[in-house]
Amino acid sequence: MTTPLVEIDLSLDLAAFELRVKTQLASGVTAVMGPSGAGKTSLLEAIAGLRRRTRGRLAIGGEALLDQARGIALPPERRRVGYVPQDAGLFPHLSVLDNVRFGARADATAVEAAIDTLEIRPLVGRVPRSLSGGERQRVALARALATRPRLLLLDEPLAALDPGLRERILPWLLRVRDAWALPCLYVTHNVGEALAVASHLVVLQDGRVEAEGEPRSLLSAPAVVGEAEAGIENLLPGRVVAHDTAGGITRVRTNTGSDVSITLAVDRPVGAAVTLAVRSEDVLVCAALVEGLSARNVYPARVAALERTGPDVVVRGVLENGGGELLARVTPAAVAALDLAPERKVWLAMKSHSIRIV
Amino acid sequence: MSAEELRIVLFTVEMAALATALILVPGVAAAFLLARYRGPGKGALDTALSLPLVLPPTVVGFFLLELLGRNRPVGGWLAERGIEIVFTWKAVVLATAVMAFPLLVRSARTAFEEVDPRLVGLARTLGAGPVAAFFRVALPLAWRGVLAGVVLAFSRALGEFGATILVAGNIPGRTQTLALAIFHDVQIGRDDRAVGLAAVTVGLAFVALWTTEWIVRRRVRRDEQ
Numbered sequence: 311m312t313t314p315l316v317e318i319d320l321s322l323d324l325a326a327f328e329l330r331v332k333t334q335l336a337s338g339v340t341a342v343m344g345p346s347g348a349g350k351t352s353l354l355e356a357i358a359g360l361r362r363r364t365r366g367r368l369a370i371g372g373e374a375l376l377d378q379a380r381g382i383a384l385p386p387e388r389r390r391v392g393y394v395p396q397d398a399g400l401f402p403h404l405s406v407l408d409n410v411r412f413g414a415r416a417d418a419t420a421v422e423a424a425i426d427t428l429e430i431r432p433l434v435g436r437v438p439r440s441l442s443g444g445e446r447q448r449v450a451l452a453r454a455l456a457t458r459p460r461l462l463l464l465d466e467p468l469a470a471l472d473p474g475l476r477e478r479i480l481p482w483l484l485r486v487r488d489a490w491a492l493p494c495l496y497v498t499h500n501v502g503e504a505l506a507v508a509s510h511l512v513v514l515q516d517g518r519v520e521a522e523g524e525p526r527s528l529l530s531a532p533a534v535v536g537e538a539e540a541g542i543e544n545l546l547p548g549r550v551v552a553h554d555t556a557g558g559i560t561r562v563r564t565n566t567g568s569d570v571s572i573t574l575a576v577d578r579p580v581g582a583a584v585t586l587a588v589r590s591e592d593v594l595v596c597a598a599l600v601e602g603l604s605a606r607n608v609y610p611a612r613v614a615a616l617e618r619t620g621p622d623v624v625v626r627g628v629l630e631n632g633g634g635e636l637l638a639r640v641t642p643a644a645v646a647a648l649d650l651a652p653e654r655k656v657w658l659a660m661k662s663h664s665i666r667i668v
Numbered sequence: 669m670s671a672e673e674l675r676i677v678l679f680t681v682e683m684a685a686l687a688t689a690l691i692l693v694p695g696v697a698a699a700f701l702l703a704r705y706r707g708p709g710k711g712a713l714d715t716a717l718s719l720p721l722v723l724p725p726t727v728v729g730f731f732l733l734e735l736l737g738r739n740r741p742v743g744g745w746l747a748e749r750g751i752e753i754v755f756t757w758k759a760v761v762l763a764t765a766v767m768a769f770p771l772l773v774r775s776a777r778t779a780f781e782e783v784d785p786r787l788v789g790l791a792r793t794l795g796a797g798p799v800a801a802f803f804r805v806a807l808p809l810a811w812r813g814v815l816a817g818v819v820l821a822f823s824r825a826l827g828e829f830g831a832t833i834l835v836a837g838n839i840p841g842r843t844q845t846l847a848l849a850i851f852h853d854v855q856i857g858r859d860d861r862a863v864g865l866a867a868v869t870v871g872l873a874f875v876a877l878w879t880t881e882w883i884v885r886r887r888v889r890r891d892e893q
Contacts, residue, residue: 359793385798387795387796401791403809413794
């Protein structure tokens with residue numbers, strides 16, 4: 311992390327618990343993950359100045375927006391914090407252009423730059439109702455950028471979009487991140503998104519910071535991610551080895567030396583670095599090697615540990631020959647039926663279709 | 669229509685317009701604040717503001733008389749400064765305004781309640797102060813309900829009778845509105861003129877409501893294009 315730009319030390323009483331978040335943000339994207347109701351949206355609203363009962367301190371670049379001890383509490387219109395809510399929140403009675411230049415601080419240069427960054431010029435004459443979900447998000451993002459914010463708050467900008475569309479919006483977010491060099495808080499439920507955009511990750515649970523740090527290392531710790539409701543993901547960095555067009559598969563060699571077959575991904579050239587993600591519930595645990603299984607990826611492994619996570623058990627399997635680790639989420643009944651215990655030899659299987667490139 | 673009848677019609681429209689103008693700003697402000705307010709006493713406040721809707725108008729008129737009569741505290745204070753209200757056109761405006769106020773507030777409040785409060789908050793994060801956020805987001809999104817409330821209030825003011833007759837009396841040429849004139853005509857058996865005035869009253873109310881419908885429909889069509 312570079313010098314902290316944003317200092318957050320806030321508390322706010324919510325219906326079920328007290329939100330209490332203390333952290334620092336550098337420039338770049340900080341992902342905020344956590345179960346529904348963990349206080350993620352409330353945190354963004356508190357930072358934007360929309361929760362009047364927020365206590366504590368909030369400063370950007372050393373300037374206090376909220377400092378209870380010194381009696382400072384800037385209203386939202388003086389904070390210069392851009393907020394994009396989950397549903398975009400466009401003003402339905404205004405055209406796209408009027409939405410983008412709504413901000414009182416918005417000068418023509420910033421409006422133009424925001425329109426160009428998000429490539430929404432063809433949309434400026436339209437009304438929000440006629441836009442697709444992805445277009446709305448881009449307009450909302452442009453509207454926030456046009457006010458030249460010092461901090462950007464994004465609340466699940468991709469959640470309302472179908473998966474195909476997500477991949478088409480993500481590049482815009484990356485472009486905003488890189489071109490506007492803003493610190494940004496990015497609420498998401500999706501591990502792939504967090505890995506793609508964030509350089510820092512904060513996991514919220516019942517209003518508290520449960521864990522924070524570098525996303526990749528944090529997201530492979532089951533205790534953390536299990537509670538983050540993201541689904542425990544197995545993340546397998548590697549390189550594309552070959553495409554088998556007839557067989558419909560692409561072969562990836564992970565950095566730990568295991569070969570993984572995934573569904574054909576010809577857009578990734580041979581030799582390209584990729585990170586594969588498999589949800590832990592999509593990893594099968596077999597007590598013996600099963601013949602004739604449709605799953606393309608079967609690995610002999612040793613059970614290193616069993617960890618209880620909520621109602622489930624996470625099996626931590628170490629692949630033979632130093633092939634790395636895989637996490638498999640199973641029910642306690644399966645643990646009993648397969649007689650799973652540390653040091654037990656098992657086979658771990660993954661269907662090609664359950665593996666995604668993130 | 670005789671000159672006398674025309675004068676009554678114009679006087680009535682003028683009084684209703686003045687009453688509507690008088691309650692426009694406080695009514696819309698009260699509607700917006702009631703729609704946003706979540707604190708203690710909300711229910712009691714809502715109820716108190718709606719009371720004139722259900723109370724007999726004569727009760728409202730009686731209270732106004734008690735307040736504004738020359739030998740009452742407020743009325744006395746005003747009288748000392750040369751301001752007479754009771755039994756003047758000002759009493760007509762005041763009585764009709766008080767009776768019309770809850771209609772405006774109820775209609776506008778419902779419209780403001782349908783505006784997503786997060787949009788107002790977003791306007792704030794984009795640099796608009798509370799007043800700008802109201803005029804640029806809340807009001808444009810609620811204008812149909814607000815306009816409907818204004819027209820309802822105006823129509824109610826046109827036809828107000830019970831409160832007006834108590835505070836303003838029924839003085840031909842000074843405080844006599846259509847509703848009061850019709851009452852007077854029937855009492856003295858001048859039914860033919862009452863029929864004419866009643867017809868005019870119906871016509872006025874019809875035009876007011878129909879114009880609103882027309883404006884709203886035209887605006888909606890334009891929005892959809």
